[in-house]
Amino acid sequence: MSFTRSTLLTPPAPSTPDVRPGDPKSFFHVKRLVQEAGLTGRRRGHYLGMGIALTALLGGAIAGFVLLGHSWYQLLIAGALGVLLTQFAFLAHEAAHRQILTSGKNNDRLGRFLANGVVGISYQWWMHKHSKHHATPNTIGKDPDIEWDTISFQPEDAKRQRGVLRWITERQGYLFFPLLTLEGLNLHYQSIRHLFTAQRAKRRKRELSTIAIRVGIYVALLFIFLPVGMAFAFLGVQLAVFGIYMGGSFAPNHKGMPMVPQNAKIDFFSRQVLTSRNVMARSRWGNSVLSTVFGGLNYQVEHHLFPAMPRANLAAVSQIVRKYCAEHQIPYTVASVRESYAQVINYLNKVGLSARDPFECPMISGFRGA
Template sequence: LTQFAFLAHEAAHRQILASGKTNDKLGRFLANFVVGISYQWWMNKHSKHHATPNTIGKDPDIEWDTISFQPADAKRQRGLLRWITQRQGYLFFPLLTLEGLNLHLQSIKYLFIGQRVKHRRRELISIGLRIALYLGAVFFLLPMGMAFAFLGVQLAVFGIYMGASFAPNHKGMPLVPADARIDFFSRQVLTGRNVLARSSFGNSVLSHVYGGLNYQVEHHLFPAMPRANLAGVSRIVRSYCAEHRIPYTVASVRESYAQVIS
């Protein structure tokens, strides 16, 4: 499912087809009917993230939740959440097993209670039909116990894959104060981390595994650029950053996860 989510993400960024309308149709179909999450919810959330990555009070990806990204948020936690926050680095991957279910629930919640949601009815019908067909097939083909086990494993794998694909790109990178005045280029470069291998073949593999998000800096600078072009552009961006002494962060897969959980 995560690979289909990557395609929906690329359609949302107008990377696949010629027009915005056809990209939206493709993205909505993939997100609603294949992946089972709201395309409009994702667009709303993701657009804010791209405009203000790692910006306190503006980027929804660092809002106060089970995991805290700011000391002030960590102090607000109580009970079990405080215990989790104090160990959130070590618990990062175990918590991701619940992220798949969380994505489904949050997007459906948005469709029900969100204000001025475009295509609300269409998305609810598509997701509802997808749930009915999917659950119907699983419980028809498998014994009940095995069906529940399959759903649990599928949701856990989906959550881990999604979280492990998006988290290395920004988590552990500098946070930007809400009132900071910073130019577009610096904002996108300073808050992003590329995850690269030592060879071009390795980077090609990573681009497939991560849906092109391993070139996070270039994706944020040129969000409509197809993933196939990001590797070439990264060399230009990296050279420009070196010339102008702008920090450009690159990490291996192991280093990126170490920085996320540390």
């Protein structure tokens, strides 16, 4: 079954009458179906091939950097490096979710190496923040990904903005992608800030040391081998591409989807499905490309239901989840790449306008408050 527009499935009659939308048993039924389909195993060969390919491409980018010398074509290398570092960040994300290796400790070691030593951000900060998001996606007061910042995701936050930030907020949908050029720098800053300020952070000194060495060597090489102006331009382009790619990969997953009231009573399956959006193409080949480009995050519904599921298994799992949602009248949202970004921009503009005008925030209805 293929979808090319955002859709809430119109399902046939349920085949399992004892399971209803909002029923806690929903997740266990789907989990059993996934297990019976043999989709819970690791895909080490897939990740090994991906790691080899990315390492080879990184080596090619370094070789290109050395060979080009004092040339403004270096900015192409900077852009390519921004893309490659995002791909390595995807692998760190998957290691954090225990998708790659069998052992949790080995996944953590791999994830920490990729995050600290390759990408230059804190693995512990990412784990702390992302674990909260997975537990309570789009939940007001609980999901750190919708907390008050330069961009406001809730009308109440938009009304709090003042001065230049208020001007930005009122236009934040249209300014979304330009603002993402600063997201790369923000990710580095927030992760390092967390290591300095968090009351409890595992391996704080080790992470700070590794990041300092990685960033120090990277910046030093730029300014040793390139003129000052070109070095700054290289760094700016790399961070801008990294920020746009990272932010552009995570934004379509939940932004513009229903917001959950803080004290709502909602089962795990419904919470994850109703707040997530899948980004899909017209063909299986197109979805394979999207899975590579988005690091598997285009299958956001399935990723939230089964965080430890290897990326290569998500396409097959999505067929099971979609069929189940259709049978049990549970809304399952799908959008094309263009439609997903349009929905994000429209949503952010509506929230931004609430700084001046009343706006009713989307919410999940039908669930009891505490």
